[in-house]
Amino acid sequence: MIVKSIFRSGLFAGKSAIVTGGGSGIGKAITSELLYLGCNVMIASRKLDRLENAANELKTITPPGDDQPKPKIEFMECNIKKEEQVHSLISNTLDKFGKLDFLVNNGGGQFYSPAKDFSLKGWNAVIETNLTGTFLCCQQAFNQYMSEHGGVIVNMVANMWNGWPGMSHSGAARAGVENITKSLAIEWAPAGIRINAVAPGSTIASQSVKDYYKFDIMGQQIPRVPAKRLGTVEEVSAAICFLLSPAAAFISGETIKIDGAQSLYTTSIPWEVSGRYQN
Numbered sequence: 001m002i003v004k005s006i007f008r009s010g011l012f013a014g015k016s017a018i019v020t021g022g023g024s025g026i027g028k029a030i031t032s033e034l035l036y037l038g039c040n041v042m043i044a045s046r047k048l049d050r051l052e053n054a055a056n057e058l059k060t061i062t063p064p065g066d067d068q069p070k071p072k073i074e075f076m077e078c079n080i081k082k083e084e085q086v087h088s089l090i091s092n093t094l095d096k097f098g099k100l101d102f103l104v105n106n107g108g109g110q111f112y113s114p115a116k117d118f119s120l121k122g123w124n125a126v127i128e129t130n131l132t133g134t135f136l137c138c139q140q141a142f143n144q145y146m147s148e149h150g151g152v153i154v155n156m157v158a159n160m161w162n163g164w165p166g167m168s169h170s171g172a173a174r175a176g177v178e179n180i181t182k183s184l185a186i187e188w189a190p191a192g193i194r195i196n197a198v199a200p201g202s203t204i205a206s207q208s209v210k211d212y213y214k215f216d217i218m219g220q221q222i223p224r225v226p227a228k229r230l231g232t233v234e235e236v237s238a239a240i241c242f243l244l245s246p247a248a249a250f251i252s253g254e255t256i257k258i259d260g261a262q263s264l265y266t267t268s269i270p271w272e273v274s275g276r277y278q279n
């Protein structure tokens with residue numbers, strides 16, 4: 001009866017969450033689910049107008065049932081690369097909601113480039129966004145609240161298990177996030193904190209991917225995915241909500257792959273090994 005009693009509307013009633021990158025794509029889907037489950041949510045990223053639009057759209061979401069309190073959505077500008085902005089994100093969330101039960105480190109990204117062409121600035125931008133940014137959010141959440149009250153953290157990684165050709169800066173950053181997820185699961189367990197990660201395949205058809213990578217990178221991959229289809233942002237957010245929920249109460253330091261078995265079958269993008277270096 002555990003499943004029946006856990007997955008009901010109002011599951012997260014009165015809880016409080018931060019979703020970085022919550023104004024678009026997967027982050028917006030997570031925010032939408034959390035609101036439906038009754039959780040107050042702070043969304044944060046660099047582009048204030050996008051956050052505001054998302055908050056206006058999502059504020060209408062209410063858990064079903066007359067007895068459920070209406071959850072709140074707030075937004076604020078925060079570049080997760082900047083320690084002082086991350087500090088303010090956590091302190092403002094605590095001012096607004098009085099608590100911080102969940103942190104979803106979804107904000108991140110990269111650009112496509114062969115490794116030989118990276119500038120140091122470009123390499124650093126991706127490492128600082130994905131690895132340092134995720135770490136700073138975890139550290140500030142711990143130091144300002146979760147060390148005393150416990151909490152649950154979910155980090156975003158990617159399909160970098162066999163390397164990530166063309167995205168090697170992000171592969172390195174995400175592998176670092178996967179590893180720090182394990183370290184913190186052990187260090188922070190005594191404080192009542194669980195921390196896990198999710199690894200979507202390179203196949204989640206978010207609007208941002210369609211907009212940013214201007215060719216049909218997603219469709220090209222379908223033959224390489226055993227499930228023979230792309231994934232959806234909702235399929236990622238469902239796994240995150242599971243990890244946040246009491247159904248995952250004894251799961252920590254783990255990474256769930258959401259990729260239709262793609263990572264067992266091929267590399268993460270259609271990278272062909274061709275030509276030969278002259279030496």
Ligand SMILES: CCCCCCC/C=C/C(=O)SCCNC(=O)CCNC(=O)[C@H](O)C(C)(C)COP(=O)(O)OP(=O)(O)OC[C@H]1O[C@@H](n2cnc3c(N)ncnc32)[C@H](O)[C@@H]1OP(=O)(O)O
Nearest residue numbers: 109110111112119121122125129202208209212213217269
């Ligand atoms: C081809 C296969 C694609 C399959 C992918 C599918 C799986 C993955 C999906 C996703 O991750 S979905 C997320 C989609 N969105 C993004 O990936 C975000 C796009 N990237 C960015 O927003 C940013 O580049 C960043 C990674 C978040 C970094 O932003 P930041 O503001 O910190 O740095 P920038 O000022 O933008 O750039 C700094 C520096 O980086 C180099 N650089 C940036 N973009 C490129 C580029 N397109 N090509 C080459 N180099 C780039 C460059 O050195 C920049 O410095 P300046 O030249 O601007 O001085």
Ligand SMILES: NC(=O)C1=CN([C@@H]2O[C@H](COP(=O)(O)OP(=O)(O)OC[C@H]3O[C@@H](n4cnc5c(N)ncnc54)[C@H](OP(=O)(O)O)[C@@H]3O)[C@@H](O)[C@H]2O)C=CC1
Nearest residue numbers: 021024025026045046047079080107108158203204206208
């Ligand atoms: N879609 C896919 O197939 C996959 C996605 N992922 C990862 O999942 C996450 C969500 O991706 P998706 O929804 O598809 O794409 P989006 O581009 O919509 O999401 C990325 C989010 O990160 C935010 N962000 C980027 N840099 C920063 C920063 N420095 N500080 C704060 N926020 C930042 C962006 O907001 P803003 O621009 O306003 O700062 C944006 O909302 C990302 O980490 C992505 O790399 C991983 C594997 C596959």
